[in-house]
Amino acid sequence: MSKDSEAYVLSLEGLSRFFRSGDEELHILKEADFTLQSGELVALVAPSGTGKSTLLHLAGLLERPDSGDVLIQGRSTRKMSESGRTALRRDEIGFVYQFHHLLGEFSACENVMLPQLAAGVSRVEARLRAVDLLTRFGLSHRLESLPGRMSGGEQQRTAIARALANRPSLLLADEPTGNLDTKTAELVFAELTRIVREEGVAALIATHNEALAAAMDRTVTLAEGHIVPFRA
Ligand SMILES: Nc1ncnc2c1ncn2[C@@H]1O[C@H](COP(=O)(O)OP(=O)(O)OP(=O)(O)O)[C@@H](O)[C@H]1O
Numbered sequence: 001m002s003k004d005s006e007a008y009v010l011s012l013e014g015l016s017r018f019f020r021s022g023d024e025e026l027h028i029l030k031e032a033d034f035t036l037q038s039g040e041l042v043a044l045v046a047p048s049g050t051g052k053s054t055l056l057h058l059a060g061l062l063e064r065p066d067s068g069d070v071l072i073q074g075r076s077t078r079k080m081s082e083s084g085r086t087a088l089r090r091d092e093i094g095f096v097y098q099f100h101h102l103l104g105e106f107s108a109c110e111n112v113m114l115p116q117l118a119a120g121v122s123r124v125e126a127r128l129r130a131v132d133l134l135t136r137f138g139l140s141h142r143l144e145s146l147p148g149r150m151s152g153g154e155q156q157r158t159a160i161a162r163a164l165a166n167r168p169s170l171l172l173a174d175e176p177t178g179n180l181d182t183k184t185a186e187l188v189f190a191e192l193t194r195i196v197r198e199e200g201v202a203a204l205i206a207t208h209n210e211a212l213a214a215a216m217d218r219t220v221t222l223a224e225g226h227i228v229p230f231r232a
Pocket residue numbers: 019020026028046047048049050051052053054055
C-alpha cells in the first residue's frame with residue numbers, strides 16, 4: 001500500500017496502456033496519475049478516441065494496464081488474482097457502460113436486484129433498494145417492465161440504478177446521459193449527484209455534455225497520455 005493512497009477511493013499510479021496499430025504504437029496512457037476522494041464528482045472530458053473508455057475500464061478493473069497500478073480504497077490491484085479483482089469490483093465499484101448491458105429476460109427491478117443478490121443481500125432488502133433507486137430516477141411505473149419494452153433513456157436510467165445498487169464506493173460512468181434528452185439528462189444527473197453526496201460515492205463520469213461537466217466538482221481531460229485539469 002502506498003503512502004497516501006488510503007485517503008482516496010481511487011488512485012491511479014504511473015498508469016500506462018498502449019495498443020499496437022500496424023507498425024505504430026498508440027500510447028493512450030503514459031505513466032498517468034490520478035486520485036479521487038469520497039463524495040467527489042469528477043467529469044472526464046476528452047475528444048472521441050483519446051482513451052476515456054480505456055481509462056474507465058482500467059479504473060474499473062475490467063482491463064489490466066501495461067504498467068502502473070490501480071488502487072481501490074488504498075488496496076493495490078497490480079498483483080491481485082482475477083477472482084480478487086472480481087470480488088473487489090462487485091463490492092466497491094459501480095460501472096455504467098455507454099450501452100446499458102441490461103439483462104433482457106429480467107425486469108428493470110430484477111436487473112437492479114441481481115447484483116445485490118450476488119453480493120448476499122436478501123431478496124426483500126434488494127427489492128426495497130431497487131424500488132427506491134428506480135423511483136428516484138423516475139421509473140416507478142417501469143419496475144416490472146422488460147428492458148426491450150423500455151425506451152433507450154429508461155434503459156440507461158435503469159443501468160445507472162443498477163450501478164448504484166450495491167452502494168459502491170466508486171462509480172465509473174461512460175457517457176451515462178448520452179442517449180437522454182437535455183431535460184431528462186439534467187434530472188438524472190441531479191439525482192445522481194444527490195446520491196453521490198448522500199452515500200459518499202466517488203464518481204468519475206465521462207461526458208460530452210459541457211453543462212453537466214461544469215456542474216461537477218472538477219473536470220479532467222487526457223493530454224499526451226496524462227490525466228490533467230481541463231481548461232476550457
Ligand atoms: N483493444 C484495443 N486494441 C487496439 N486499439 C484499441 C483497443 N481499445 C481501444 N483502442 C484504441 O485506443 C484509442 C482510445 O479508445 P477509447 O475507446 O478508450 O476512446 P474514447 O475516448 O473512449 O472514445 P469515444 O469517446 O469515441 O468512446 C482509440 O484510438 C482506439 O481505437
